[in-house]
Each structure stands twice: as structure tokens, then as C-alpha cells.
Amino acid sequence: MSAFMHLLRNFFPKWCHPHPEKHLKHHIFRQLQTNRPTAALVAIKPSEQVLPKCRFMQYRRANEQVKRLGMVSEDGNRMVELSSMTCAASNMMDFIQQRYCMVSLLDSVQFMKIEDVDAVDLRLLPPIDAPGKIIGVDCNYVDNCDEQHISIPREPSFHVKFASAITGALDNIRAHSLAKHIDYGCQLAVVMGKKCREVSAKEALNHVFGFMVVQDIVARDWNAPLGGHSMDTFLPLGPTIVHRCHVPDINNLWIKTIVNGEERQTGNTRNMIFKIDFLIHRLSQYLTLCPGDIILTGTPAGSGAFRHPSCYLQPGDLIESEIQSLGKMCNKVVNCYSQ
Incomplete structure (x- = not known):
């Protein structure tokens, strides 16, 4: 029996079929x-x-x-x-x-x-594995600002991740030995479809290819120059990229993160402070966005660092990440020596 199906048995017995090996792929995609x-x-x-x-x-x-x-x-x-x-x-x-x-x-x-x-x-x-740029936005949900007791920003603040952090929708997240405070944050990701520079907010969404689910894993205690965002396996994404023609209202999708069966995050994209069209417009004023570039649009309240008490990821934890209409991921945290 595969490790993935053992994972399902341990945490989600209602999913399991009497003959799991035969129906594994069916289970994967029905749940994703x-x-x-x-x-x-x-x-x-x-x-x-x-x-x-x-x-x-x-x-x-x-x-x-x-x-x-x-x-x-x-x-x-x-x-x-x-x-x-x-x-x-x-x-x-x-x-x-x-x-x-x-x-x-x-x-x-x-x-x-x-x-x-x-x-x-x-x-x-991973549905895409070699983007030219991966750009994230900080504090882009009202409830995320509230839980940190900070003011709603007037301008978006960005950070970068690297493609070497990408891993798949069913792959493991390695808990690196350098990081003790590993945190989660489910986000809607935008995949660019056309090259654009200084694009207007009105035209911005016409340059999008599609959308997908990501977990922006971060080591909050690792303050090296590159920050804790880009360690290997710290960007699970997938399971698919959904073309924008199948997402009629990108500003009204619910988002969930469940860790070990406990719902940690629940939010909705309507609560974004800076909407997707504005983020694309804003970024394009400073740099050229190219096909395949990924924009991470922020995470709602509920990350481990801001819970009381704080609750960081540990080896053995199972993270489910889901966004309405886009799909679902299931990633296990393993120790730094695991493959």
C-alpha cells in the first residue's frame, strides 16, 4: 500500500476504498x-x-x-x-x-x-515548475492585518520566492534543520499568460492565463538575506492550473487550510485589500511580467504565528489546502533527512 494511501487511512478513513491500490489515482483526483x-x-x-x-x-x-x-x-x-x-x-x-x-x-x-x-x-x-518570477504580496487580507494588530497598508509590499522551492500537490514539505518556526499560508496564485509592462488595472486580467492553489511556507525564524520563503519544498502548488475562462468571479472564492484535521484558515478572496487587477497593474509599473510568472496574492487570517498560542508546523503534520473552483492539495511535513 502506498504511503499516500496510508496517509489517507490515518487522517481521513472515510475516503478509503476497500481496494485502495486499485482506486488510488481516482481518489487523488476526486479529492484534489x-x-x-x-x-x-x-x-x-x-x-x-x-x-x-x-x-x-x-x-x-x-x-x-x-x-x-x-x-x-x-x-x-x-x-x-x-x-x-x-x-x-x-x-x-x-x-x-x-x-x-x-x-x-x-x-x-x-x-x-x-x-x-x-x-x-x-x-x-507541479503544474508549472520553471517560472521566471515568483512574487508574493504581504498582508493583503483585512483579517490577516487585524490578527497582527497592524494598520491596513496603503500600498502593497512584495517579496520573492525562487522556483527551486516548488513542489507538487501531493509531495512532502521538508522541515529544514535551520528552521524551527515553519508556518503555512494558503494563497490564490495568478499565472501570467501574456507579457505586459505598465498595463492598466482595467486590462490587467486579460494578461492572465489562469489560477491555482499554493501554500506559501515560510521559516519565520530564519533571517538570512534571502529570508525564509525560498527553502526547498516551501512552495507546494497545484494540483492543476485552471484557465481563467473557468473562474467567473475570482474575487469571491473561499480559501481553507486544514492541519491534521483542524481548520486553521478560512477566508474569501473578496477580503483582499489589493485586488488581482491592481497587483498586476502595480507590479507592471516596475518590471515586465512574462508568461508563466506567478503572483501570490496573500493569505487570510489563521497562520500559525498569529494563533494563541503560536502553532508551527512539525514533522508528521498533514496540511490540506483548498480554494473553491481551483482544487485541493495534501502535503505532509517530514524531517529534513527525508527524500
Whole structure:
């Protein structure tokens, strides 16, 4: 039995199937994908629910080192491989650069080979792994400012992370020996789709490719020049990048973090101080944003540092991160010597 399914048995016995090995991939994607949006947000015909949508994932098939690009259905049960059936690139960075027409892609899905996820032996990879820039914004939720007893900022403050921190939606987070106060913070991430410089807030969202879930893990006690944001494995992201055409209202999505079954964070993107369009506009005044660049938009209240008493991550902890319509991740914290 896989370590991941042991993890499910320990913390979420209601998820487990009598034959977990046979249904592992089915479980992974059903749990990673969120519940279907309500009819008030998006009208989906029942017959369309099983068709893969523009929810992009990177993966490897068993016993292969070749990276593949695919789309998965909204319920997480069905998938198509794009990299062998279309002229789409085999990795997300190149695919974004291709500026593929999503309408044409959705129209062509019905003619592709559609597979059951639980019938495919695959390893899920981060949906993007080589962005040029990863930029985070500090204190961007009203309740996060309130819990720190600080004033709401008048201007956004940014920090950077590096691509070497990226890990997958089911991968382990290593508790580095240099860090004793390791904290979590679920965030909505923006993936840029077009190059832009000095873009207006009105036009900003037209330059976005899609959105995904991230955990911005940080060592709060590590004050080296690069800070505690970019240690290896400190940026779980995924499970998919959801194209913006599937997210009708990015400013009204709930966010959750659950640690060892306890809900630690709950918030909504409507409580952002600086909205996504303004963040893109603001950043583009100082630097050129390129396809594949990632913007982390801040975290709501509930991080471990600001609880009473403080509650930091320890080896053995299990973190679930979920954002409405975007998906769900499940990462275990392990000691620094684990692979």
C-alpha cells in the first residue's frame, strides 16, 4: 500500500476504498478537485461534466521520465493527454507561450482519447515548475492585518520566492534543520499568460492565463538575506492550473487550510485589500511580467504565528489546502533527512 494511501487511512478513513491500490489515482483526483461550482456561478450541462476542461496538469506515466501535459475534468474522473494528441507543448511553460485558443481546445476534446484517471498509472507533477518570477504580496487580507494588530497598508509590499522551492500537490514539505518556526499560508496564485509592462488595472486580467492553489511556507525564524520563503519544498502548488475562462468571479472564492484535521484558515478572496487587477497593474509599473510568472496574492487570517498560542508546523503534520473552483492539495511535513 502506498504511503499516500496510508496517509489517507490515518487522517481521513472515510475516503478509503476497500481496494485502495486499485482506486488510488481516482481518489487523488476526486479529492484534489473541488466540488462543482454552483449553478449560480457557472451553468454546466450534466453531459459536459465528464469532459476534460481547461484544468491543466503536468505528469509522468509509470516507468517514464517524459513530462506530459494533460487536462482533467471538473469532477477529477476523466483526462486527456494533450502533448501526444495535439500540437500542444509537452510542458506548461511552453504551452502558455503558444497562446493556444481555449475555445478550439474545448471543441476538440470530444474527438480525443478520453481516459479514466483511475486507469492511468501516473505521477502528478507541479503544474508549472520553471517560472521566471515568483512574487508574493504581504498582508493583503483585512483579517490577516487585524490578527497582527497592524494598520491596513496603503500600498502593497512584495517579496520573492525562487522556483527551486516548488513542489507538487501531493509531495512532502521538508522541515529544514535551520528552521524551527515553519508556518503555512494558503494563497490564490495568478499565472501570467501574456507579457505586459505598465498595463492598466482595467486590462490587467486579460494578461492572465489562469489560477491555482499554493501554500506559501515560510521559516519565520530564519533571517538570512534571502529570508525564509525560498527553502526547498516551501512552495507546494497545484494540483492543476485552471484557465481563467473557468473562474467567473475570482474575487469571491473561499480559501481553507486544514492541519491534521483542524481548520486553521478560512477566508474569501473578496477580503483582499489589493485586488488581482491592481497587483498586476502595480507590479507592471516596475518590471515586465512574462508568461508563466506567478503572483501570490496573500493569505487570510489563521497562520500559525498569529494563533494563541503560536502553532508551527512539525514533522508528521498533514496540511490540506483548498480554494473553491481551483482544487485541493495534501502535503505532509517530514524531517529534513527525508527524500
